[in-house]
Amino acid sequence: MSNFTSPVSNVLRRELAGYFATPVAWVFIVIFLVMAAAFTFYIGAFYDRGIADLDPFFTFHPWLYLFLVPAMAMRLWAEERRSGTIELLLTLPVTLWQAVLGKFLAAWLFVGLALLLTFPVWLTVNYLGDPDNGVIAAGYIGSWLMAGGFLAIGCCMSAVTRNQVVAFILSVVVCFGFLVSGLPMVMDLFSSWAPQPLLDAIAEFSFLAHFSTISRGVIDLRDLVYFALVMVVWLLANTMVLEMKKAD
Amino acid sequence: MSELRIEARQLCKNYGSLVAVDQLSFEVGTGEVLGFLGPNGAGKSTTMKMLTGFLAPSSGTALINGHDIVTDSLAARRCIGYLPEGAPSYGEMTVRAFLEFVARARGFAGKRALNAAGAAIERLNLQGVVEQPIETLSKGFKRRVGLAQSIIHDPQVLILDEPTDGLDPNQKHEVRHLIRDMAEEKIIVISTHLLEEVHAVCNRAMIIADGRLLVDDTPAGLIARSRYHDAVTLVVEQPERVASVLSELPQARKVELREGELTVFPAPGQRLFEVVSDTVRENRWAVAELRLEAGRLDEVFRQITRGEVS
Known part of the structure; x- marks a missing residue:
């Protein structure tokens, strides 16, 4: 492996193993699966709709992620700071960016795993009817990309403070802002004074808008680029925050 | 082979208006066991954090075997083994998994990582606890895991921040024995506020207070400054x-x-x-x-x- 990827994969493997060595992994997976199912079948009225698709399933993902992803991300850097292992990690011959990327990728893969474990829902809908599996695949990809966006925000907020509760609250708030930025409750704050191009830009930031196009089965390059940019920008911010605050 | 050296050049670290380390310059060569002595908050740990590349100096720099810690941090870090204060480690990992992680981070791949971890386990007598999560170990064992981690790549420069703090007398003796064992072919820098420790393991002592170097002498030379000397x-x-x-x-x-x-x-x-x-x-x-x-x-x-x- 190259000089860049091998430290990243080393950090990634350690993190992933860490999830499964603590209750974090199991609690996250169980809660995620139970809630996803409950939302789909009860609130989403999966059966009553009589339509063979996973729309009721994917609709609730943004709201599930809003709380579960920050809960998962809050310990990433805050815990390293609290226990002092950050000093160990960052004095190894591993660059800050490699460490940030390794931690993020581990968490993102883990969320991907939780997402894959929802496959019984997919089996159910295929058993009951004849859904468009291309749309469902797109929905999974969109959901995973959106989780990556939430996670990148959570990582950055976790680096801001050594207090995990503060990190959690900050990232829920920021994630919520990104989630609803296209909706009236946010737009009304700006619409009275902001120029139209700014309003359009703010609306463009909405996770919901980008996610809904993908989950309708339209994989538009712009949506992919959007989520990729969100992740890169927040991870760069994460790196800068760490650089500034690692001593505190 | 060139002589191993640490060369600190006017290292400074400020936190806002607080000066933690003030124009610290010194050189250390092979075979020296340098003790940083000073009251709490004197700047010992901050100096070590700068030498190991954790903190960037506010001004000045240091060379580790010729590698500048500011401009060539990764190369400098590769020469160094570091035990941070309190010997932090990932508590949920087993001793073996942790040491293998550090070995891989230190550039050992595959089988060589396992061997490096195995050698460190043996050197620190950790065979009995290798499969235990680190958080379940006693303080003495945790410290030994921290030391094992720091010597896994047989570094030329070993920087140990309070290596015996909180250990019982037997454990202290063991750690000091280990440090003396390794001293000959390395540079070792330890920080401590225990005076007996300087006497037991160091062949050079620097007293630091308020971030400034006050005295740079041998332990014997320090003692000779006492008014009790030869009384x-x-x-x-x-x-x-x-x-x-x-x-x-x-x-x-x-x-x-x-x-x-x-x-x-x-x-x-x-x-x-x-x-x-x-x-x-x-x-x-x-x-x-x-x-x-x-x-x-x-x-x-x-x-x-x-x-x-x-």
Whole structure:
């Protein structure tokens, strides 16, 4: 492996193993699966709709992620700071960016795993009817990309403070802002004074808008680029925050 | 092969208006075991964090084997093994998994990572706990895991922040033994606030207070700065009478009586011990104890760091 990827994969493997060595992994997976199912079948009225698709399933993902992803991300850097292992990690011959990327990728893969474990829902809908599996695949990809966006925000907020509760609250708030930025409750704050191009830009930031196009089965390059940019920008911010605050 | 060196050049670290490390310059070479001594908050840990690349200096720099810690941080870090203060480690990992992680991060791949971890486990006598999560271990074991982690790549430079803090006397002895064992072919820098530790393992000591280097000397040289150096202490019956006789000696500068102990201080350049013991024999005093003082490190330390004369 190259000089860049091998430290990243080393950090990634350690993190992933860490999830499964603590209750974090199991609690996250169980809660995620139970809630996803409950939302789909009860609130989403999966059966009553009589339509063979996973729309009721994917609709609730943004709201599930809003709380579960920050809960998962809050310990990433805050815990390293609290226990002092950050000093160990960052004095190894591993660059800050490699460490940030390794931690993020581990968490993102883990969320991907939780997402894959929802496959019984997919089996159910295929058993009951004849859904468009291309749309469902797109929905999974969109959901995973959106989780990556939430996670990148959570990582950055976790680096801001050594207090995990503060990190959690900050990232829920920021994630919520990104989630609803296209909706009236946010737009009304700006619409009275902001120029139209700014309003359009703010609306463009909405996770919901980008996610809904993908989950309708339209994989538009712009949506992919959007989520990729969100992740890169927040991870760069994460790196800068760490650089500034690692001593505190 | 070029000589191993650490070269600190006017290292500074400020936190806002607080100056933690102020223009620190020094050089260390192979075979030296340098002890950073100083009161808490003196800047010892901050200096170590800068040398190991964790903190960027506010100004100045240091070279580790010629690698600049600011511009060539990764190369500098590769030469260094570091035990941060409190020996932090990932508590949920087993000893073996943790050491293998560090070995891979240090550039060992595949089988070589397992071997490097295995060698460190053996060196620190961790065989009995390799499969235990680190958080379940006692403080002494945790410290040994931290030390194992720091020597896994057989580094040329070893930086240990308070390596024996919180250990019991047996564990302290073990760690010091290990440090002395490795000293010959490496540079070792330890920080401590234990004076006995400097005496036990270091061959050079730097006293730091308020971020400034106050003294750079050998432990013996430090002790020689004590006013007790070469003084003679006696425990006798009727100490007042003995004191008045001894203070008449031309070699004695001063006599002090404290808690039943009589201490005679030599005049500059004078040797006292023989003279005092001859005097004792001539006067047939009943002496319970008679000893030559080497010096008192704690007194030197206080004097230097607080400008205090006891």
